[in-house]
Structure formats: C-alpha cells, structure tokens
Amino acid sequence: MNIAVQGALRRAPSDKPEVLDALIIGAGVAGMYQLHQLRKHGLKVQAVDAATDVGGTWYWNRYPGAKFDSESYIYQYLFDEALYKDWTWSERFPAQPEIERWMHYIADRLELRPDILFGTTVTSAEYDEKRGRWTVHTDRGDTFDTQFLIGCCGMLSAPLENRFPGQSTFRGRIFHTARWPREPLDLEGKRVGVVGIGATGIQVIQTIADKVGELKVFIRTPQYVLPMKNPKYGPEEAKAYKARFDELRQNLPHTFSGFEYDFTKKWAELTPDERLAVMEEIYADGSLKLWLASFSEMFFEEDVSREISEFVRGKMIARLKDPELIDLLVPNADDYGFGTHRVPLETNYLEVYHRDNVEPVSVRDNPIAEVVPEGIRLEDGTVHELDVIILATGFDAGSGALTRIDIKGKGGRTLKDDWSRDIRTAYGTMVHGYPNLLITGSPLSPSAALCNMTTCLQQQTEWISALVSHMRAAGKTVMEASAELEEEWVQHHDETANATLIARTNSWYVGSNIPGKPRRVLSYTGGVGTYRQKCDELAGSGYQGVQMA
Structure with a gap:
C-alpha cells in the first residue's frame, strides 16, 4: 500500500x-x-x-501533453535555498510526471x-x-x-464536466482533461474527439494527433498562440539557474506577473521599426514573455493591442497557409486582442491540422447539441462518430x-x-x-x-x-x-x-x-x-x- x-x-x-x-x-x-x-x-x-x-493541479491534470508554461526554475518554493537547489529540472518546461515527482519531493522533504x-x-x-x-x-x-x-x-x-446533454449515453469513454484516467489509456487507432482549444486542449491535441486513428477537434473560439522553446537541461544549465537563486528570490515577488521578466519599454517612445524588432526578439524567446513583458499598453490601448495582435496573427497565418484553417484557428483582432484571453504556449500545434487524420469541426455557428451513444451531434443534425470524447471545456x-x-x-x-x-x-x-x-x-x-x-x-x-x-x-x-x-x-x-x-x-x-x-x-x-x-x-x-x- x-x-x-x-x-x-x-x-x-x-x-x-x-x-x-x-x-x-x-x-x-x-x-x-x-x-x-x-x-x-x-x-x-x-x-x-x-x-x-x-500535487493539486499537478495531481489531477495528467492528460497527455500537460506541462509547465512557467519556466521550471521559477515555478518553485523560494523560502529554503537547499530545498530549491537539491532538486534538478530536466528541461525548461517539464511535463506533468516530472512536476508531480517534484511535488512528492517537497512533501517528503518537509514531512x-x-x-x-x-x-x-x-x-x-x-x-x-x-x-x-x-x-x-x-x-x-x-x-x-x-x-x-x-x-x-x-x-x-x-472542472466543467457535464457540459452537454446525453453524456451518460455515450458508448465509449468520455472524461474531462482534469479527470484523466489514472490507468493507461490506449488511444491507438481510436476515433477521438477533443472539445475545446484553450491552453489545455491545445496541449492534448498536439500530443495525441500522431497516436490516434482519427482526431476531430471541435472549435468555437480561436486562440492566439505562442511557440514554446523547451531546451533540455544538463549539469551546466542546472548549475547556471541554481546560481541565480538569490536574484530570483529578490526579483520574482516584485514583477508584474511573478515571472522573472517585466515590462520595461514604452510603446510611444519607440519607432515602428524598433517596436517590431522588440516583438521579434521576444517572440523568438519561446516563452510567455511577449504577453507578460513586452508592452503593457496592449492591455489598455486598442491601437497597441491591435498592432501586437496583428503581429501574432501574421506568425500564425504564415504557418497555416490554408484559408479555411486560418479562418477557424486564427483570432480576428476585431473580436478580441492578444493577451486579453489566457495565452497558450504550443509545440507544432498549428501544423497538426495539416495531418490527414485530423479534422477541425467548427461549432461557432453550428454548436454541439448533445452527446449521443455514437458520438457528438451538432445542431444541424450531423453526428460525428467517436470512440473517445475528451472534454477540454475549462473550469x-x-x-x-x-x-x-x-x-x-x-x-x-x-x-x-x-x-x-x-x-x-x-x-x-x-x-x-x-x-x-x-x-x-x-x-x-x-x-x-x-x-x-x-x-x-x-x-x-x-x-x-x-x-x-x-x-x-x-x-x-x-x-x-x-x-x-x-x-x-x-x-x-x-x-x-x-x-x-x-x-x-x-x-x-x-x-x-x-x-x-x-x-x-x-x-x-x-x-x-x-x-x-x-x-x-x-x-x-x-x-x-x-x-x-
């Protein structure tokens, strides 16, 4: 036991x-x-x-692809230097199993x-x-x-688990991402539906797309996304971030977001070319920095919000190319601006939709009406037959x-x-x-x-x-x-x-x-x-x- x-x-x-x-x-x-x-x-x-x-979040959210979007070396307790330094992360943004092991380390160390x-x-x-x-x-x-x-x-x-009528009638497996089965779940060859493309849905979709038989993604609200850069950490990298313990302990509690970086530049003080250069540099960092440490004016001024939103849209459009996918997956700046929703980090998420076994299903104007024994029925009567339904439907x-x-x-x-x-x-x-x-x-x-x-x-x-x-x-x-x-x-x-x-x-x-x-x-x-x-x-x-x- x-x-x-x-x-x-x-x-x-x-x-x-x-x-x-x-x-x-x-x-x-x-x-x-x-x-x-x-x-x-x-x-x-x-x-x-x-x-x-x-573990809290890191106990319940064990779905495929669950991982940090805070850098591992800042997502830590800072009240005890030895506690901090005696644990070593394997990469910049580790996955749920490693995070759960860290939580066990804390519980054991503090008894x-x-x-x-x-x-x-x-x-x-x-x-x-x-x-x-x-x-x-x-x-x-x-x-x-x-x-x-x-x-x-x-x-x-x-978690919002009971979102649709008829969920109990479904003949296959149905569950919310925050209640992912603890036992191994074999998705190979299965017809899988994912409902929702927020941060969690995106992590699931990009992780299982090449493992399932068919993947149908039910999409209502497109999301601005940022690509994640996730280098591995060897002994030298771990030594380097651990050497920053005092700096991080002093800095993190006083930034805007509790991350190591902060807003430092003023939009109005830069030329258009200088603004673009800043955005390109920060975008290349592969983190949430564009959201949390580029230009704070994006949260207050509509013209700044629109320009930064168009910058991110352009990056997404260049990767998608297909006009139908662009319409489904790239937000319109008239609807909402970058950063006013939760911003997901992703790894080749947009490219998933170029796969032959992945079908995006728009429910923007044709919403999900109910879950039926065979799968998901839309308002127009279309039934999508599925073996597994994954609800990335939020909280x-x-x-x-x-x-x-x-x-x-x-x-x-x-x-x-x-x-x-x-x-x-x-x-x-x-x-x-x-x-x-x-x-x-x-x-x-x-x-x-x-x-x-x-x-x-x-x-x-x-x-x-x-x-x-x-x-x-x-x-x-x-x-x-x-x-x-x-x-x-x-x-x-x-x-x-x-x-x-x-x-x-x-x-x-x-x-x-x-x-x-x-x-x-x-x-x-x-x-x-x-x-x-x-x-x-x-x-x-x-x-x-x-x-x-």
Missing part, C-alpha cells in the same frame, strides 16, 4: 469532532506550504484533499503527509458565532472543530472550488449564494461575513489568473501565516474583514481592472464561460509587486479594517 493510500485510510471517522487550530482544504502548491508554515508556528493543523496524494488526509472531500463548513469556530464535515464522515478554515483549493480546480475559475462546498458564515449566509450575486473579497484572502476563513488563489488577487502561481501562492500563504501569528500574539481568536475594508478593495480592484481591455472581453477571466456567473475580472490586474505592497501595507497598519476579538 502506498503512502498516499495509507494517509487516506489511517483512521476511522470518530463520533467526536477532531479539534484543530487550522484546517487546510487542499494539498497543492498553496496547501503544502501553508501546512508547513502553520506547523512551524506551533498550530495543530490538518490538511484535507480529495486526491490520493499531494507533510502525516498531517494530510487524502481521498477526502470537504462537503460543508459552518461558522459558529457563539464559539468563534468552524465545524467542518467531509464525505468520509469526518468532523473537525477548527478555529481557522483555510481554503487552498486552487483557482482552476472545479468554474477562481470561485468554483469554494462554492461547491456548502460554506455557511454569519447569520446562516452561504458563500455560494453571496458569490452568485456578487463575487467579492478583501485582498483576495478574506470575505466579509465569514470570520476566520482565509483563502488563496481566489477572486480579486493576482493568483486567480495573472501570476506565476508559486510566486503568488507563497506570498498569500505567508501573509495568512503572519496574520494568524499576529492574532495569537495579541491574544485574539477571531478575525473578519470589515464591510468597509472589503468595499475599499473591491472598488480598487474594479477601478484597476476596468481600465483594461480584459474587462471588455468575454472569457473565463471575467466568468463569462459560466451562465449566470456575476461578471467581474477575477484576477487583480495591478500587478504582483503592487499587490504584495498593498498586502504589506495592510499588515504594517496593524491590519486596520480587519476586525479582531
């Missing part, structure tokens, strides 16, 4: 609640580090995760597994106003009585992981109901009306979308740990963001976000992929460094606006 299963089954649920100082939901990048910190502060802490081992309950889903949490504590229930019958409830559930961990981002739990705050209010009307937080870590609930990777913080996740999640968990430590030192047991503090943050967030073109563009960044979801830019767009500064200022003020008792 492996360690993960041992952890999941190590004790039977008790009739009496287990009393804790803090319960952490999630054992991914945020949850693991949060557990490590709070244990060092002397708290009795338990983490709970539905998975059978650590985290004894305090993680695996294979367990938190189903409900209710705040007791008289006692100032949370009562938490799981699907296995566990009950926890905890002072702090800390959500480290992940920003993209609520209820930012808010979905928490609203799928029945969380009751003061006065019986529920987070699901509150966020169904208006998605609000204070600093992306607290919600008014929910005392002692602290959250990471949540709406109105950079980690909801626009960040190298390890950079932002380290900052948020460290901030939470400092707040808890401050309370304990002051003899306080209950904290809550005041309505005024939350409103101030929402107004600042909205003022910042609504100045961008992101706010005017339909995407999961604003929740438009979920019918009825309140529209708000989910991620803080003021930049990672600015966000950190504002969080530090709040702490430096003695947490003014955070009510404590």
